[in-house]
Amino acid sequence: MQELRRQTTSVHLQSFTPVHAPVVPGPPQLGLAWALAEAQAHHLAGLGVFARTERAAAKRRAEEDAPVYLAAEQARLQTVHGRLVAEGDQWWQALIGNDEETVCEVVNYAFADNPVVGCAVGVDGPVLSVVMRQQDMDSLPDQTPGVTSSGRPTLKTLSKRDRTLWWLTSMGSNIIATLKEAFATAPGITAVDLAVLTRLPDTQRLGYVAYGRWTRLAIETASWRDTNDALRFLDIGQDVACSVTTTASGNLSSTVRPLDTSRLPGLQSLLDHAHDDAASGDATLAGLDTDLRANVPTDL
Template identity: 30%
Template sequence: MGIGMSFKVAPGIRIRATSRGLRTSIGPRAARIHVGAGRPTVSTGAGPVTLWTPLTSSRRPAGRPRGQAASLAAYQRQAAADERAEQIAQVQQTENALRTLHREAFPAAQRMIVPPPRPPDLAALTARHTAAALAGISIFARTRRRDAKAAASAAAHAEADMLWQQACARQAEAQRQADAYWQALEANDPDTVHDALERAFEDNQWPATSVGHGTEDGVFASVAMLFGTAEMVPERKPALTPGGKPTLHKRTKTERNELYAEALGSTVLATVKEALAVAPGLSAVHVVVVRKDPQAGADKYLEVIYAGRFPRAWTDSLPWATLDPVETLLRAPDAKLTQRGTAHDIAGIDLSDEPGISEVLALMRSAL
């Protein structure tokens, strides 16, 4: 049985000292709150009522409440899962871009039709001429105002006719120039074809340029492309854990080279497809691919890794939605592609018997 003593310190406030410590009572006898040593309680007519249980019980450690700790752990798990999903999506997006560039549709060039001019705004012209004609004429001078309005209307119609004739003349001149350009493009004028190809290649991911024009079984254009190294291929690939969850695994060197070859094929085919679309008179496109490797020595900083010829008839017959880019590169007429070792590394091709390709490489070296 505990013993102690109590004393009143203010109206309604009493402190009791016991062997358990100090305890304070606040309020009237019928609704008195007791705090301090022990659990907080309220004295009522029905007896004492406990208000709360301390958090620092033997079942719950001091510090963060159990619910808050669980929520933080769940948030961290979700954040990690979201980051992993984003990484996987980025890798998949990069892979698709490397593999499917050749599936892009390039609309065929067509003769440009210059739209007819818009008629002049006769109402606006009449209003302007009328305002100028009536300036300074009293509203009571009806005859003068009537004559001024008639003259203004005649002047507005005359100006409208003049503007219409000028617009029609400009449209006719623009159509004449467009027709001349189209005729030159169809006739494979070298300068016109070069201009069309350069404008088409301006927004390509990998730089390409027209470097030649000739006749051999028809008219062909020579195109030089600058391509990167296998470093463009993501080091990891999408995979599944033993439990079936998406994850990323490291690619082998062979897998990386295989995707690099697909990217090369897809880029070459897309460039050929675009060139034939914008230059309808060409019967073939000759392609030379130069690889730029800043990590290589001076002799291999730039090297030719592919060359091939793509006749229009052969290219138009390709199953673009299902073709294998690497296989198609190898089947192209006069194709040259060297793969070495068990990992199928793409290496520079031997140019000792290729003076034409050597000239393209020299041209690229001088430009870069």
């Protein structure tokens, strides 16, 4: 249980390698010996070992054809290499130019192996929009390791506020990790609008529990050293809203209610068209975590 808590609240401590422009290796350097071997294999195909006259004639034709074949193959490889370089440059320009389809495809590929699934849903200029599916609070254990008065190990009931703090720290950790990976993957993006979906403990229905805008500058200049830093997502973002609030006494609220998104048409539209029914077979936001994790690409 201690390891589970550590893992779920320290995702933001990892770093992500920035994406760079693709480098296409040059074509292989072919020589006349290679071309002669290929030509001989072609002309000798189907000739018996004892067909000495035919084999000698085939080898002469191979010697004649080898230089021509070598030049043709070198020209073909140069053409293919040039096309790949052009395609790579076109892809890179689309990525750094914030082409929506390119950015979303690349970012979603990067998100596919995350413990908490994020999904890029749009690009507006240099701003990327992401929806994140946080694990439900009810999925966390309701007990924690402890010791008895005599010093023996035992399990104690996890208080509601401590469980809420665990869940909030986990959400913050995954928000920061998602932002860090998005900025590393999409060089032209300068800010991310991110909203968090989860099932509410009281109703078991999908709702937004956090949203805001975080800039590249704020994320990349912040210090991420321990699990407590995950809660800084509340302070370094713009227009951040969170269901978990602090009471007047300084304690965390014990209830998690859905945020009002009526003033945000885009978020409200996503929620209105989401079905809280994983068995429906529809490609809904409720099934994002299952669908994306079940279709992780095996190749770049």
